[in-house]
Amino acid sequence: MEIHYWNKEIETADRKTIQAVQLQRLKAMVASALHTPFYKRKLPTVGINSPDDIKSLDDLKKIPLASKEDLRQNYPKGFLAVDTSEVVRIHTSSGTTGIPTVIYLSAADLDAATDIMARSIVATGATRGDVLQNMMSYGLFTGGLCMHYGAERVGLMVIPAAGGNTKRQIQLMKDFGTTVLHITPSYLLHIHSTLGEFGTSVKDLSLKKAFIGAEPHSENTRKKIEELYGIDAYNSYGLSEMNGPGVAFECVYKNDLHLWEDAYILEVIDPKTGDPVPDGQEGEVVLTNLIRHAMPLMRYRTRDRAFVHTDPCPCGRTHRRISRILGRTDDMLIINGVNIFPSQIEEVIMKIPEVGTNYQIYVEKQGSLDKLIVKVELYSKMFLGEAKQIDKLKAKISDELRASITIKPVIELHEPGVLPVFEGKAVRVVDKREKL
Ligand code: DLL
Numbered sequence: 001m002e003i004h005y006w007n008k009e010i011e012t013a014d015r016k017t018i019q020a021v022q023l024q025r026l027k028a029m030v031a032s033a034l035h036t037p038f039y040k041r042k043l044p045t046v047g048i049n050s051p052d053d054i055k056s057l058d059d060l061k062k063i064p065l066a067s068k069e070d071l072r073q074n075y076p077k078g079f080l081a082v083d084t085s086e087v088v089r090i091h092t093s094s095g096t097t098g099i100p101t102v103i104y105l106s107a108a109d110l111d112a113a114t115d116i117m118a119r120s121i122v123a124t125g126a127t128r129g130d131v132l133q134n135m136m137s138y139g140l141f142t143g144g145l146c147m148h149y150g151a152e153r154v155g156l157m158v159i160p161a162a163g164g165n166t167k168r169q170i171q172l173m174k175d176f177g178t179t180v181l182h183i184t185p186s187y188l189l190h191i192h193s194t195l196g197e198f199g200t201s202v203k204d205l206s207l208k209k210a211f212i213g214a215e216p217h218s219e220n221t222r223k224k225i226e227e228l229y230g231i232d233a234y235n236s237y238g239l240s241e242m243n244g245p246g247v248a249f250e251c252v253y254k255n256d257l258h259l260w261e262d263a264y265i266l267e268v269i270d271p272k273t274g275d276p277v278p279d280g281q282e283g284e285v286v287l288t289n290l291i292r293h294a295m296p297l298m299r300y301r302t303r304d305r306a307f308v309h310t311d312p313c314p315c316g317r318t319h320r321r322i323s324r325i326l327g328r329t330d331d332m333l334i335i336n337g338v339n340i341f342p343s344q345i346e347e348v349i350m351k352i353p354e355v356g357t358n359y360q361i362y363v364e365k366q367g368s369l370d371k372l373i374v375k376v377e378l379y380s381k382m383f384l385g386e387a388k389q390i391d392k393l394k395a396k397i398s399d400e401l402r403a404s405i406t407i408k409p410v411i412e413l414h415e416p417g418v419l420p421v422f423e424g425k426a427v428r429v430v431d432k433r434e435k436l
Contacts, residue, residue, distance in 0.1 A: 002252075005119075005123075006123070032081045032293040033298065034051075039298075066300045071297075079104075082293070087105065089104075091142045091145075093241065093339060103297075112291040113292070116260050117147060117245065124249070126180050127154065130156045130209075131179050131180065131206075132159065133173060134147055134160055135181060136184070142243065143213075145244075146243065163337075179206050186368050187336065189221070192225075208232070209231055209232050210234070211233075214245070216436055217324075221434075234250040247263075247287070264290060268282075268284065268285055268322075280309070282306065284302065306325055308322055333429065342428050344405055352393075354382050355397070356378050361375075362430050363432065364433065378416070383415050397411045
């Protein structure tokens with residue numbers, strides 16, 4: 001198998017070298033962090049007042065864990081270490097309520113993140129001459145722009161197609177000879193089911209690879225994609241809080257994801273106790289960003305469950321690999337790549353005066369795509385009204401939800417007493433999708 005590297009020296013460095021880089025970068029990160037309101041408050045309470053208080057990588061453990069809740073509570077500038085005049089870009093991701101989490105990048109941060117993205121792309125064998133159609137949404141979501149920059153740096157020809165409009169996507173693939181896709185697995189499967197409708201078959205396309213990520217998927221889903229398209233599909237993991245895609249990526253061997261340890265310190269903890277779990281054991285992934293100084297974020301609880309591989313990879317890269325993401329430790333739903341918290345839905349519907357007291361959220365597959373159904377009980381007097389009024393209310397709930405969670409759910413309205421009542425903890429979410 002032919003192996004390509006973007007930066008062979010660091011990608012194949014021995015553990016001692018990687019750890020030396022980590023220590024030096026962690027110190028620099030603590031120096032930046034001490035300029036943010038959040039860490040200015042937190043670090044002195046654990047005896048860290050200067051980068052010199054970090055003497056070894058073990059001192060990382062002193063730094064308090066950070067959560068999405070911390071980001072939300074400190075929105076919008078509590079984690080900002082520089083003057084906004086030094087920031088060249090922001091991205092956001094959904095938070096547990098309407099308040100998003102925001103990340104800031106300076107020009108140097110963007111450059112560093114782009115380099116890591118380029119490294120991920122090259123690890124799959126994609127290179128100059130390839131045509132990448134980026135079907136992740138552009139805008140505040142990191143999936144579009146961050147991959148775009150990385151692919152340009154490698155020298156691929158990028159088609160910034162963004163998501164949706166399947167007919168146009170297929171046309172673009174045909175017209176420009178797309179060889180690589182960046183896409184959610186659910187959308188890639190969906191496109192396959194529509195090819196016939198648009199008079200196209202896989203043979204009309206030049207596809208060789210797909211980078212699939214932004215949502216959980218199983219090994220079977222990957223295999224299905226590879227068989228249907230006759231391509232190699234590589235798992236791509238990332239999160240906005242760590243600069244988006246490119247945190248961990250599969251190489252040509254496709255045996256789980258190399259996590260770039262010179263850019264991110266990886267820990268896996270028991271989500272209940274916060275204690276580290278041994279390699280090979282499933283736990284919550286905790287990441288420290290070593291390359292973003294405009295907005296330091298250390299020991300961030302991703303809520304993603306995975307385990308660390310200990311066996312070496314035949315590609316020669318020494319950065320440890322994580323398993324595919326096996327689930328989450330919180331209730332965040334990922335619907336066609338979009339992150340949604342049930343609490344966001346509750347907040348919107350409970351503000352609508354006609355809505356009664358009970359509701360349920362259903363997620364199921366419709367073909368290969370996820371379908372979100374929000375079942376809502378109304379006060380009984382509503383059902384005495386005209387059908388037109390009910391339709392109007394459905395549209396109103398749907399529109400208000402869309403404004404908050406960015407996707408339009410199907411709304412079902414019910415009379416009181418129809419939805420299940422729970423005496424203990426209410427089961428608000430019924431997720432009928434494949435379990436990993
Ligand atoms: O989804 C960044 C990204 C874009 C990754 C494009 C890959 C490709 P967020 O919107 O902040 O960022 O969502 C991050 O999505 O914590 C995981 O729960 C989930 N996720 C991302 N990639 C994978 C994957 C982007 N390959 C959250 N497998 C993460 C499973 C994934 N889950």
